[in-house]
Amino acid sequence: MSGTNGASGVTDFDSLRRAMAENSEQPEGPARNARAELLLAEAEKLGIPLAVIEALGHQLKVYNYSSEKAKMFVPFARLLRLWDETPGDFDEYETHSLYWVFKWMTSGMLDQPHVPLASVEKWLSEMDRRYRLAGHSERAVRSSEFSVAAHIGDRERAARAYTAWLAADRDRMADCHACELNSQGWWQARLGDDEAAVVLWRPVLEGEFTCAHEPHTTLASSLAPLLRLGRTDEARANHLRGFRLVRPMESMRDAYADHVEFCALTGNEARGLELLTQRPSYFTDMGHPQSALQFQSVVALLMDRLVSLGRGGLTVPGPAGRTWTAAELAEHARAEALALAARFDERNGTTAVGDRARERMAQAPLVDRLPLGVRAPRPAAAPAAPAPAPAARATGPGPGLAELLAEARRLSDTLRPNAVAAWAAAARAAEEAEAQGVADGLPTALDRAEIADHAAMGAEPGAAVALFERAAELYARAGDPGEALAARARAAFAHALDGRTDEALAAVADPYERVLALYAEGGTGVRQTVSVVMARARILMRPVHEGDEPAPEDLAAAEQAAREVLALAGEPSPDDVRLGARVAEAHGMLAETAAGAGDARGAAELFARAAEEYVRLGLPWYAVELEARLAQLAQHLGDLAEAERALRAALEHGGEHVTAAGRARLHLHLSDLLGGADDPREAADQALEAAHWADEADESRTLGAWARHRLGGHLLRQGRWAEAAEVLESALTDLAPGTHGDGPVVQTRWWLGDCLSELGEHRDAAEHRLRAADIARHWPEQDDHAMLAHLAAESLGQAGLPAEADRAYDRAAGLWRTLGNSSGLVRALRARAWLALRTGAGREGARELMAQAARECADAADAAPDAAGRDRALADLAHTHRQFGDLLARSADADAGDDALHAALTEALAEVEASIALFDTLGPDEVHSRTGAELAAGWLESDLGRPDAATARARGVLARYEGLPPSEASTARRTEAENLLAQLAEQAAAQANTRVP
Numbered sequence: 001m002s003g004t005n006g007a008s009g010v011t012d013f014d015s016l017r018r019a020m021a022e023n024s025e026q027p028e029g030p031a032r033n034a035r036a037e038l039l040l041a042e043a044e045k046l047g048i049p050l051a052v053i054e055a056l057g058h059q060l061k062v063y064n065y066s067s068e069k070a071k072m073f074v075p076f077a078r079l080l081r082l083w084d085e086t087p088g089d090f091d092e093y094e095t096h097s098l099y100w101v102f103k104w105m106t107s108g109m110l111d112q113p114h115v116p117l118a119s120v121e122k123w124l125s126e127m128d129r130r131y132r133l134a135g136h137s138e139r140a141v142r143s144s145e146f147s148v149a150a151h152i153g154d155r156e157r158a159a160r161a162y163t164a165w166l167a168a169d170r171d172r173m174a175d176c177h178a179c180e181l182n183s184q185g186w187w188q189a190r191l192g193d194d195e196a197a198v199v200l201w202r203p204v205l206e207g208e209f210t211c212a213h214e215p216h217t218t219l220a221s222s223l224a225p226l227l228r229l230g231r232t233d234e235a236r237a238n239h240l241r242g243f244r245l246v247r248p249m250e251s252m253r254d255a256y257a258d259h260v261e262f263c264a265l266t267g268n269e270a271r272g273l274e275l276l277t278q279r280p281s282y283f284t285d286m287g288h289p290q291s292a293l294q295f296q297s298v299v300a301l302l303m304d305r306l307v308s309l310g311r312g313g314l315t316v317p318g319p320a321g322r323t324w325t326a327a328e329l330a331e332h333a334r335a336e337a338l339a340l341a342a343r344f345d346e347r348n349g350t351t352a353v354g355d356r357a358r359e360r361m362a363q364a365p366l367v368d369r370l371p372l373g374v375r376a377p378r379p380a381a382a383p384a385a386p387a388p389a390p391a392a393r394a395t396g397p398g399p400g401l402a403e404l405l406a407e408a409r410r411l412s413d414t415l416r417p418n419a420v421a422a423w424a425a426a427a428r429a430a431e432e433a434e435a436q437g438v439a440d441g442l443p444t445a446l447d448r449a450e451i452a453d454h455a456a457m458g459a460e461p462g463a464a465v466a467l468f469e470r471a472a473e474l475y476a477r478a479g480d481p482g483e484a485l486a487a488r489a490r491a492a493f494a495h496a497l498d499g500r501t502d503e504a505l506a507a508v509a510d511p512y513e514r515v516l517a518l519y520a521e522g523g524t525g526v527r528q529t530v531s532v533v534m535a536r537a538r539i540l541m542r543p544v545h546e547g548d549e550p551a552p553e554d555l556a557a558a559e560q561a562a563r564e565v566l567a568l569a570g571e572p573s574p575d576d577v578r579l580g581a582r583v584a585e586a587h588g589m590l591a592e593t594a595a596g597a598g599d600a601r602g603a604a605e606l607f608a609r610a611a612e613e614y615v616r617l618g619l620p621w622y623a624v625e626l627e628a629r630l631a632q633l634a635q636h637l638g639d640l641a642e643a644e645r646a647l648r649a650a651l652e653h654g655g656e657h658v659t660a661a662g663r664a665r666l667h668l669h670l671s672d673l674l675g676g677a678d679d680p681r682e683a684a685d686q687a688l689e690a691a692h693w694a695d696e697a698d699e700s701r702t703l704g705a706w707a708r709h710r711l712g713g714h715l716l717r718q719g720r721w722a723e724a725a726e727v728l729e730s731a732l733t734d735l736a737p738g739t740h741g742d743g744p745v746v747q748t749r750w751w752l753g754d755c756l757s758e759l760g761e762h763r764d765a766a767e768h769r770l771r772a773a774d775i776a777r778h779w780p781e782q783d784d785h786a787m788l789a790h791l792a793a794e795s796l797g798q799a800g801l802p803a804e805a806d807r808a809y810d811r812a813a814g815l816w817r818t819l820g821n822s823s824g825l826v827r828a829l830r831a832r833a834w835l836a837l838r839t840g841a842g843r844e845g846a847r848e849l850m851a852q853a854a855r856e857c858a859d860a861a862d863a864a865p866d867a868a869g870r871d872r873a874l875a876d877l878a879h880t881h882r883q884f885g886d887l888l889a890r891s892a893d894a895d896a897g898d899d900a901l902h903a904a905l906t907e908a909l910a911e912v913e914a915s916i917a918l919f920d921t922l923g924p925d926e927v928h929s930r931t932g933a934e935l936a937a938g939w940l941e942s943d944l945g946r947p948d949a950a951t952a953r954a955r956g957v958l959a960r961y962e963g964l965p966p967s968e969a970s971t972a973r974r975t976e977a978e979n980l981l982a983q984l985a986e987q988a989a990a991q992a993n994t995r996v997p
Helices: 013-024 030-046 049-064 069-085 092-100 102-110 117-134 139-152 155-167 177-190 194-205 216-221 223-228 232-246 253-265 269-278 289-308 326-348 352-361 401-413 419-436 445-457 461-477 481-497 501-520 526-546 552-569 577-596 600-616 620-636 640-657 660-676 680-696 700-717 721-732 742-758 762-776 783-798 802-819 822-836 842-863 867-890 898-920 924-943 947-961 968-995
Strands: none
Touching (some): 030 049, 049 069, 049 092, 069 092, 069 102, 092 102, 092 117, 102 139, 117 139, 139 155, 155 177, 177 194, 177 216, 194 216, 194 223, 216 232, 216 253, 223 232, 223 253, 232 721, 253 289, 269 289, 289 326, 289 352, 326 352, 401 419, 401 445, 419 445, 445 461, 445 481, 481 501, 481 526, 501 526, 526 552, 552 577, 577 600, 577 620, 600 640, 620 640, 640 660, 700 742, 742 762, 742 783, 762 783, 783 802, 783 822, 802 822, 822 842, 822 867, 842 867, 867 898, 867 924, 898 924, 924 947, 924 968, 947 968
């Protein structure tokens, strides 16, 4: 803007008002503020006092809703001077605005520590005096006094002002209900009554009361109280909803800080860092010191949390100009916060602000980790320092080699998950003993064999072969040929794990034959023999596990090998955990072969048996995979209850022994199962857990993206639009066609468009729907493409882009026509007709499009293959006639003369009557559509000067609903009919009065 009237577009008062209105719609921030300053300069050139007043008011408002709040004192002082000099220059609206922003001045001064407290108190008294003179209630004054007292820590005065505030009458100067409830709830939380705070906030949180900054602020304020109350689900929902509202609003640094604090208190440090990254200016903006203090306090809190996790050296976002580590930023932010607090406390003469800042920075986490559904993996803890070398014997002996070996054998015999680690400890002790040459503490040949054997079990397949072979040699030297053969068999299986199944079968053949012969001779025990036979069975199972459709001969060989294990093992003693586990594993193998052979029911029974055997042995973690397979089969068989039971059992059995990725998959399977059973809330909870564990497993971009995709869909089904949108946007960053396919990407954008449409974000909704349509246009089936194009058109129209919407509807219409979907085609044509009234096509273009829609309906009815199809087409035609009538009535030109207007309304009535006639043929399903058309005809009859006919139609609608149970639709129709009758009665009364002499 150049500063001259013509260049800015401001040529008169009206253009100035339009420019200010447009500027008000721009994002908060310095650019909007700068334009307000230039518009004030333009207003001064117009020579109209009210123009200057309005421009000053506009400037004051944009300053207040920005980070440059300190600038608002100057325009207000000028406005007040103008009021005192020439109050007649102010119209009613500007007079109200002047008194309204008095409150902003009080709070604005309070938030600036350079303004003396005496000046704040003086201004509060001035506000009180002027409000009394103007006849306003003292409610707003007492509210402002409460803010002053609470800020400086004068609790007695704050309590008195709070009581007086609530007792005073509400008038036009009182803050809106939403803002008042926010402040009242804040005070209750400050007094330690979180429950009372949440009760006060409920009408705002539920959308009963709203304003420009509500429920944004209250959603943020509620986070910590809800966490303290243990209501974590509500806190999570309020974070996802609230941050979405706060994110684009520069002036809401206080609320933004509440969301960062929430992340620090719930184990979501990574998301907290993402929030800091999105607002770099918040580190340095000092136009509003109070919010700067809050922001720096929670930055220090978050950084301290990272330091406590061992991530003090992590690079983090901070003030521009240098690179920051978490530890460095923690120190910097704390110093900044305390310095700001000290300025306030010096001004106030109390320690209240500093005490609150220190209290906030010292908070401990309220939840170890609260899954949010959005992508935010936990920052990894720093690696633990290596354990110090064992101290000399003088400091006290630790467990000796014999003790370590005994513990390792105990854990192995009972198949504990930490057995391999115990053997590793024994191995280290054995090495130390050999290095020291302690004669009575050296490992025996059998000890060394077992150590090598278990080292192989914990090694990668390639390295395991040599270790198993070494163990076999040591077992042989120790005089245990059975265990030597078992170790060789395990080496063979390691070949199979390395992808060399044929080599594995060749390697296991000799130990298999030899152990059977040795067992027959009594040269080894059943446990060693079963170990070899099981290794062979595992090798034979590899083709069953790896192939999509295993060959019959592979299935038969694997089944025979598993049955051989069962025959050898017999009925193990309940105390023989290892042998019992082999039996359970063999039953699991039989289940896999049955499933591969197509015997789903038999496989399910065997999986269940194997899982029960593991649980009975005290090895529930071995049952996890079996329960997961059982769930798949039960779902395939239609037994959803059994599938759900199996998945929940898998999660319960696995406990801490299941990997994070495994837990994620189990939760995701359960989520899909529950979602299919129409339980979206529980399905969402399970998808949330899946996303959390996927992040823990560092699979955010694969499994996590899919979990968030599913979670977003479940939230959408519950109507939780803002939460769903946050989750879906997070999923979209990681969903990739190459990994997940085009389908989930399209579905995610589709769902996201639905959410954004419900939230009123129509431009963004249109963008996602169009981008999804562009992917779907390449699919063989074009139904999704057509629907997405149609939905995008709706969003474009709602976004105020009629020309773009018309093009999108035209695209959708062409697709519907190609697909033979007459209903979709008709909807698109009708929508284009309505848009024509807003674009260049005008009334005639709209008429032609609506007439074309009617023709398409008639053609579809004639071509319908059955009665149901014909009824659908006739219903479309009835609705089209109804819309045609509405369009004609709305486009009637009252300035064209009485005859032209009468003709237009008569034509509209004819269309509506045609719709009524069709609805009468379509039965009770269209009763509400029929009565709606009847009432539309009644209004037209009234406009045409036919009150008797209009009355008859309204009474007919009321009669139709007599005796029917009430519903939302019937209530709406009754109300409209009664309104029509009331208007007709008023018109009759008015006409009667005009006839009285």
